Amino acid sequence: xxxxxxxxxxxxxxxxxxxxxxxxxxxxxxxxxxxxxxxxxxxxxxxxxxxxxxxxxxxxxxxxxxxxxxxxxxxxxxxxxxxxxxxxxxxxxxxxxxxxxxxxxxxxxxxxxxxxxxxxxxxxxxxxxxxxxxxxxxxxxxxxxxxxxxxxxxxxxxxxxxxxxxxxxxxxxxxxxxxxxxxxxxxxxxxxxxxxxxxxxxxxxxxxxxxxxxxxxxxxxxxxxxxxxxxxxxxxxxxxxxxxxxxxxxxxxxxxxxxxxxxxxxxxxxxxxxxxxxxxxxxxxxxxxxxxxxxxxxxxxxxxxxxxxxxxxxxxxxxxxxxxxxxxxxxxxxxxxxxxxxxxxxxx
Ligand code: 5GP
Numbered sequence: 001x002x003x004x005x006x007x008x009x010x011x012x013x014x015x016x017x018x019x020x021x022x023x024x025x026x027x028x029x030x031x032x033x034x035x036x037x038x039x040x041x042x043x044x045x046x047x048x049x050x051x052x053x054x055x056x057x058x059x060x061x062x063x064x065x066x067x068x069x070x071x072x073x074x075x076x077x078x079x080x081x082x083x084x085x086x087x088x089x090x091x092x093x094x095x096x097x098x099x100x101x102x103x104x105x106x107x108x109x110x111x112x113x114x115x116x117x118x119x120x121x122x123x124x125x126x127x128x129x130x131x132x133x134x135x136x137x138x139x140x141x142x143x144x145x146x147x148x149x150x151x152x153x154x155x156x157x158x159x160x161x162x163x164x165x166x167x168x169x170x171x172x173x174x175x176x177x178x179x180x181x182x183x184x185x186x187x188x189x190x191x192x193x194x195x196x197x198x199x200x201x202x203x204x205x206x207x208x209x210x211x212x213x214x215x216x217x218x219x220x221x222x223x224x225x226x227x228x229x230x231x232x233x234x235x236x237x238x239x240x241x242x243x244x245x246x247x248x249x250x251x252x253x254x255x256x257x258x259x260x261x262x263x264x265x266x267x268x269x270x271x272x273x274x275x276x277x278x279x280x281x282x283x284x285x286x287x288x289x290x291x292x293x294x295x296x297x298x299x300x301x302x303x304x305x306x307x308x309x310x311x312x313x314x315x316x317x318x319x320x321x322x323x324x325x326x327x328x329x330x331x332x333x334x335x336x337x338x339x340x341x342x343x344x345x346x347x348x
Pocket of ligand 1: 020021022023064065099100101102140142174175176177202205257287288
């Protein structure tokens with residue numbers, strides 16, 4: 001049976017701003033995918049990192065490759081996206097920004113355009129079914145694919161920003177942080193910014209990226225994913241911190257992901273503490289709820305128990321996340337109203 005404390009975190013209305021679609025696939029959905037493709041001989045333990053387990057970042061990226069093998073048709077993407085959206089809704093997430101890297105597959109006829117269209121279709125289907133969640137989409141650039149693909153991705157995102165009825169709101173930069181250099185991606189990111197796409201960039205996820213982080217912070221991005229090694233205590237620098245603070249760039253922080261991916265040694269040493277104590281906008285997120293076997297309620301509970309946050313502080317943390325969303329101000333106001341309505345229920 002759920003404890004009273006667990007119920008509070010489930011009832012807490014939440015905003016999820018850092019969720020990679022294929023990293024968010026649940027065990028239940030993986031089962032359906034495996035039964036569609038038994039010939040691949042993929043086992044459950046190849047798609048998720050269980051409780052108490054840790055992997056290197058490199059090993060985590062191998063897991064995504066396995067999931068990509070399972071998700072390679074429009075039907076798969078539609079099922080994965082609708083399942084993921086409904087699971088976030090069931091976890092009390094009221095506003096979700098999903099991100100995903102458009103892929104093409106010559107064997108199945110999947111194109112990058114159809115990929116994005118299919119995610120949008122899933123969002124619209126959930127809306128038509130009145131699932132209680134507002135969902136937006138960030139088109140992702142995988143840094144491993146270099147500047148030309150990055151520019152193509154920006155153009156695709158630009159088209160959809162204009163033609164998706166406000167569902168495509170921005171761009172994500174992700175992929176293996178040890179591959180490539182952000183300086184080559186600057187023209188694509190600058191173009192995205194100029195055309196009105198919001199930018200969420202994975203930044204300083206590993207220690208060796210100080211110069212790159214400095215360059216990318218000059219854009220500046222609208223939000224930062226992880227930012228694990230920005231601050232001086234862990235090998236970053238005060239000037240990086242100053243840039244983040246001066247531009248008031250919110251951070252998307254994913255506790256379980258960083259500990260399981262071994263970029264942070266333990267929860268108590270997570271950089272949430274640094275940024276939260278600074279009073280800087282910090283949003284708790286899941287990153288890859290399927291791969292890291294977590295959900296957003298658990299992540300809030302983990303932050304609270306690790307850093308000694310009481311219910312009022314947790315409530316504020318979730319409410320302040322609304323200010324960091326990429327959707328328009330009108331929606332922010334509606335969400336704040338929703339939080340007010342739901343407060344008595346969460347605290348009863
Ligand atoms: P997808 O874009 O296929 O929906 O989601 C999986 C992809 O998201 C991965 O292949 C990788 O490019 C990106 N991704 C997921 N989690 C992380 C992370 O923690 N760090 C980085 N840099 N990229 C990630």
